[in-house]
Amino acid sequence: MKPDRKKKQHSSRESRQPERKTKRGSGGDQRMAQDVEPSAGSEITPVWLFVLMGLMLYGGMLYLNSYAGGFNPKVYEAFTSYKLVENANPKSGPEMLIAKGESLYMVCAACHQVNGMGVALQFPPLAGSEWVNEPNPARLIRIPLHGMNGPIKVKDQDWNASMAALGAALSSEDIAAILSYIRQAWGNNAPPVSPADVDAVKEDTKSRPMDGSRPWLIDDLMKVPVAP
Amino acid sequence: MNTQPSALANSAGPVSGDSAAAKSRVLQIDRSCRLPLMFLIACSLVWLVAGGFLSLISSIKLHAPGFLSQSSWLTYGRVYPAAMNALWYGFAFQGAMAVALWLMCRLGRAELMGGKGILLGAFFWNVAVKLGVLGILAGASTGHSMLEMPGYVSPLLFVSYCLMGVWALVTFHFRQERQLYVSQWYLVGALFCFPWIFTAAQLLLVFHPVRGTLQAVVSGWYGHALITLWAVPIGLAVLFYFIPKLFGRQLHSRHLAAFGFWTLAAFGGWGGMHAGAPVPRWISSVSIAGGMMMILPLIAVALNWHLTARGAKGPENNQVFRFVQFGAIAFFAASLLDIGGSFRVIGEVTDLTVFTTGVKALYLYGFFGMTIAGAIYYLAPKITGCDWPSDQLAKLHYLGSVVGILVLVLGLVAGGILQGVRINNPEIPFVEAIRSTIPFLGLSTLGGLLLLAANLAFLVNVIRLLALCCCTNCFASNRSPAGSGPAAAGANL
Numbered sequence: 001m002k003p004d005r006k007k008k009q010h011s012s013r014e015s016r017q018p019e020r021k022t023k024r025g026s027g028g029d030q031r032m033a034q035d036v037e038p039s040a041g042s043e044i045t046p047v048w049l050f051v052l053m054g055l056m057l058y059g060g061m062l063y064l065n066s067y068a069g070g071f072n073p074k075v076y077e078a079f080t081s082y083k084l085v086e087n088a089n090p091k092s093g094p095e096m097l098i099a100k101g102e103s104l105y106m107v108c109a110a111c112h113q114v115n116g117m118g119v120a121l122q123f124p125p126l127a128g129s130e131w132v133n134e135p136n137p138a139r140l141i142r143i144p145l146h147g148m149n150g151p152i153k154v155k156d157q158d159w160n161a162s163m164a165a166l167g168a169a170l171s172s173e174d175i176a177a178i179l180s181y182i183r184q185a186w187g188n189n190a191p192p193v194s195p196a197d198v199d200a201v202k203e204d205t206k207s208r209p210m211d212g213s214r215p216w217l218i219d220d221l222m223k224v225p226v227a228p
Numbered sequence: 229m230n231t232q233p234s235a236l237a238n239s240a241g242p243v244s245g246d247s248a249a250a251k252s253r254v255l256q257i258d259r260s261c262r263l264p265l266m267f268l269i270a271c272s273l274v275w276l277v278a279g280g281f282l283s284l285i286s287s288i289k290l291h292a293p294g295f296l297s298q299s300s301w302l303t304y305g306r307v308y309p310a311a312m313n314a315l316w317y318g319f320a321f322q323g324a325m326a327v328a329l330w331l332m333c334r335l336g337r338a339e340l341m342g343g344k345g346i347l348l349g350a351f352f353w354n355v356a357v358k359l360g361v362l363g364i365l366a367g368a369s370t371g372h373s374m375l376e377m378p379g380y381v382s383p384l385l386f387v388s389y390c391l392m393g394v395w396a397l398v399t400f401h402f403r404q405e406r407q408l409y410v411s412q413w414y415l416v417g418a419l420f421c422f423p424w425i426f427t428a429a430q431l432l433l434v435f436h437p438v439r440g441t442l443q444a445v446v447s448g449w450y451g452h453a454l455i456t457l458w459a460v461p462i463g464l465a466v467l468f469y470f471i472p473k474l475f476g477r478q479l480h481s482r483h484l485a486a487f488g489f490w491t492l493a494a495f496g497g498w499g500g501m502h503a504g505a506p507v508p509r510w511i512s513s514v515s516i517a518g519g520m521m522m523i524l525p526l527i528a529v530a531l532n533w534h535l536t537a538r539g540a541k542g543p544e545n546n547q548v549f550r551f552v553q554f555g556a557i558a559f560f561a562a563s564l565l566d567i568g569g570s571f572r573v574i575g576e577v578t579d580l581t582v583f584t585t586g587v588k589a590l591y592l593y594g595f596f597g598m599t600i601a602g603a604i605y606y607l608a609p610k611i612t613g614c615d616w617p618s619d620q621l622a623k624l625h626y627l628g629s630v631v632g633i634l635v636l637v638l639g640l641v642a643g644g645i646l647q648g649v650r651i652n653n654p655e656i657p658f659v660e661a662i663r664s665t666i667p668f669l670g671l672s673t674l675g676g677l678l679l680l681a682a683n684l685a686f687l688v689n690v691i692r693l694l695a696l697c698c699c700t701n702c703f704a705s706n707r708s709p710a711g712s713g714p715a716a717a718g719a720n721l
Contacts, residue, residue, distance in 0.1 A: 035254070037335060038472035040410055040482035046531075049487060053524055060517040068510040075509050 094180060094192040097173075101181025104174055107166070108182070116186040123161055124154035127186035136226040137179060137193045141201040144175055146208050147215035167210030172198040253337070258610045260339035261330050264346040265611055266694060268326035269604055271354050273687045275318025276597070280680040282311035287676045290582075291669040301365045309376040310364040315592060316374065316454070317385070318357045322350065323600040324462045325392050328415050330607050331469055332396050335412050336403025342395035349391025356384040372433045372443070374451045379434045386426065393419050410485040414465035417493060421457040425450055425497075441507050448515075452500030455591055456522070460492065463559060463599045464529065470552045470602065471533050474542055480535035488528030495521040499566075502584075503575040519570035526563050547622050551602030554630060558594030562587055565641065577652060582665065582672075583644025590637045593679060598629060601686065608690065612697035621689040628682025636675025643668025 069075030072082045079085045091099055105114075108126075112118050116127035126132050131140060131154060147165030151158060166175065173195040180192035208214050286308040288295050296302045333340050340346075360377030363369070369376040377385070396419055400412065429450035432438050438446060472479045479485065498518020501511050533556065542549045565587045569578045578584065605622065609615055616622055643665040650661035 035473065037337075037405075038409060038411075038469055038479060039407075040472075040479040040485060042483065043481035043535075045481065045483045045487045045528075049484075049524070049528065049531075052527075053491070056521055056524065060521060063517050063520075064510070064513055068513040069508070071510045073508045073510075076506070077504055077509050077512065079509065 097177045097180045097192060097194075098184060100174075101177035101179070102185075104170075104178050105181055105185075107170075108178060111163075116182065116188075124152065124157070124159045126182050127188060129154050129188075132182055133188055133190045134226055135190060137183075137190075137197055138201065138226055139221055139224050140179060141175065141193065141198055142205065142216055142221065142224065144170075144178070145198070145201060146205065146210055147212040148217075148221070149215040150217050152218050162215065165210055165212035165215060167202075168212075171195075172202065254334075257333050257337065257339050258330075258607075259613070260343065261333055261607075262611045262697075264340065264343045264350065265326045265330060266608070266697070267347060268322045268329075268350050269608065270690060270694060271350065272319050272322035272326065273683070273690055275314050275322065275357065276683050277680065277687050279311050279314030279319055280676065280683055282307055282314060284673065284676045284680055286311055287669070287673040291666045291673065300367065306365050306367060306369065309369055309373075310361050312374065313364060313376055314357065314361050317360065317377070318354075320459065320592065320596055320600075321389075322353065323604070324418075324459075324596075325350070325396075327466055327600055327603045327607070328419070328462060329392075329396050329399070330603075330611070331411055331415060331465060332399045332403075335405065335409050335469070336400055337405045338399055338403045340395070341398045341402060346392050346395050349388045349395075352384060352388035353392065356381050356388060360385070370434055372429075372447045372450075374454055375429055375433060375447065379430075382426075382430050382434065386423070386430075389422065389426075393423070410468045410479060410482060410489070411465040413486075413489050414461040414468065417489070418458050418461035418465070421453070421461070425453045425457060444505060445501060445507055445511060448500040448502070448505065449497070450500075453497050455588075456492070456496035456499065459591065459596050460496070460559075460563075463555065463596050464492075466599045466603045467533075467552060467556050467559070470548065470606070471556070472536055474546070474549050474552065475537045475540045477536055477540060480532050484528055484532045488525040488532065491521070491528065492525040495524070499570060502570065502579045503572040504579055516570050516572065519567050522563065522567055526560065526567075530560065547616075547619075547626065548602045548606045550626055551598050551605060551629075555595050555597075555599030555602060558590055558598060558633070562590040562595050565590065577648035578644055579648070581644035581647040581651070582640045582669070583648065586637050586640025586644055586672075589640060590633070593629070594633045594637065598633075601625070601629070604690075608693060612693060612701075614693060614696045614700055616689060617692040617696055618689055621685045621692075625682045625686040625689065628678050628685065632675045632677075632679030632682055634675070636672050636679060639668045639671030639675055643672070 067080060069080055070082055075082050075085055079088070111123040112126050113123075116125060118125035131143075131152075134140060143163060145165065145167035148163040150162070151160045153159070170178075176193045176195040176198050179198075182188065183190040183192065285296060285302060286304055289297075289304045289307070293304075300306075329340060329346065332338075356377075360381040363378040363381060364376050368378040370379060375382075396415070400416060429446055432446045433443060433450075437443060468479065468485065495518050499515050499522070501507060501515040503512050503516060505512055542553065568574050569583060569587060605616070646668065647661060647665045650656050650664055651658065653661075
């Protein structure tokens with residue numbers, strides 16, 4: 001709003017103005033001298049206009065929130081979010097594995113939870129786990145392949161649980177996908193696992209059945225070399 | 229020259245005795261404007277007719293592609309931008325400058341400063357526009373919408389704009405009446421906005437071109453900002469001046485006007501990217517949201533005018549009133565069409581059709597042209613000291629403009645919607661969709677022709693007024709210079 005410094009004097013001048021209006025003269029020159037310059041009254045702006053402005057600003061924010069593609073410069077007209085753009089693009093190599101692993105992880109989320117935090121006293125976490133983040137996945141691959149039983153130390157806590165074997169139910173590619181996913185989700189940062197890695201482990205452990213009849217114990221697992 | 233009663237009177241009421249001094253003061257102010265303003269007005273109207281002629285050629289080419297196709301100078305891709313540049317920079321800018329300078333003088337109760345500087349600026353502005361339009365016709369266009377004039381013209385354009393604009397600000401600075409009126413806010417805003425948007429767009433597009441898709445963003449922003457931050461404020465300044473004046477009342481509320489002013493200033497520069505433009509989605513979404521917010525200034529302005537004029541009858545048989553009224557209605561119509569067309573649902577149909585051309589024409593001819601013409605009908609007799617030579621020509625101008633604008637805009641808007649609906653329908657072949665707009669394009673050509681005739685009548689009337697003014701002022705007395713004081717000016721009449 002404009003500050004109205006001279007409001008008082010001004011309004012008194014305004015009230016005088018109608019009297020200054022003069023009649024139309026006969027000639028053009030006389031007429032032109034008689035026009036009064038316009039002035040403005042000081043009625044207040046209706047409050048509903050400000051309310052409307054607030055509502056429209058709010059509506060505009062909502063609109064931008066859902067239709068501006070998250071202000072991502074890669075999102076063009078046909079898409080409303082970067083997620084849709086990503087899904088519409090073909091994936092390659094590890095990215096494809098990770099995307100596939102994210103959907104297959106539902107199998108694991110039953111115990112380890114969607115956020116990878118596990119359940120206190122029952123199922124150990126995957127997020128930040130030293131087993132998951134080990135650069136060489138040789139031990140990690142073995143756990144879902146044949147199952148695991150007995151005590152294990154994860155993130156300085158002792159756990160005693162058993163994990164089912166998934167080697168018979170899931171293909172090498174599926175296991176590689178899930179492991180690649182959990183190795184980069186929730187702040188984990190380890191290289192992806194390829195289906196070939198899983199196949200190599202299967203080759204090394206031919207004698208061990210994948211139906212869960214001989215799950216890994218911690219002592220056996222520790223014997224598997226993980227040196228690079 | 230002409231003795232029939234003029235229909236241009238605006239005020240009626242008893243004369244009060246002490247107004248003699250005020251009268252001579254107003255006379256003095258008007259006289260100080262005479263030479264530079266009449267030069268600007270005459271040049272502006274010559275460009276209006278020239279631009280109308282060029283746009284008529286381009287309009288005919290839309291439904292008769294073979295028309296004048298032998299000459300490369302007259303191909304559609306050159307004639308249409310040449311017409312738009314002639315109309316905007318030739319007509320609109322000079323007409324607006326004339327009216328803006330006069331309003332600055334009148335509202336500040338101050339004589340016009342720097343008349344010679346303004347004349348010089350106007351002269352070079354005309355040189356620049358002429359070079360620019362010829363450059364476009366010769367094929368040296370930059371290819372950016374509304375900035376087609378070749379790069380070498382724009383510095384001259386900018387300098388001559390500053391030569392004129394600076395005197396408006398100096399006159400504003402030395403105003404006698406310190407209390408500001410609404411029109412002055414808009415005028416000062418528009419005077420500063422143009423150099424900003426013009427230099428920004430020129431730098432980013434012509435001198436140091438940004439890369440790729442960003443060019444489309446800058447160009448779209450400039451084209452829109454030229455209307456919302458320059459043409460609309462100037463037009464509103466004129467309407468805010470004349471509406472209270474014509475109804476003989478004071479404006480309802482300066483606070484409501486301030487609300488309209490600041491919301492326009494805040495949201496006017498956001499639009500311009502139509503939905504579906506090849507730019508990141510957030511840019512067009514922000515543009516749509518900004519366009520939606522433009523409803524606020526629209527409501528504030530409409531409410532203010534409505535409450536000002538409520539219950540009062542406008543002057544009858546008044547040429548100024550007719551034009552101003554049409555301009556105000558066209559302003560709302562064009563703004564609503566513009567806002568509507570910016571929504572994705574509607575934009576999917578209307579974008580890249582002649583619909584947008586129609587909305588721009590409504591802004592230019594309907595709102596801006598009619599408003600400025602109304603102001604010229606009022607101020608030209610005052611600054612020349614002569615009545616309009618012909619009421620017939622003025623009536624012809626009004627009738628031709630109204631019918632011409634309605635036919636032109638309806639043709640383009642309806643044709644554009646039909647074109648968009650048909651192009652979006654995969655069942656209809658593209659050529660058939662285009663062909664179905666031919667009758668509408670023919671209608672728009674007819675409208676353009678009527679409008680050209682009307683504007684020609686206006687130009688003839690102004691030229692006759694100038695001749696009349698020369699006869700009465702320059703030759704009748706001993707060549708007393710314009711604005712030489714109330715006594716001398718009074719003696720001339």
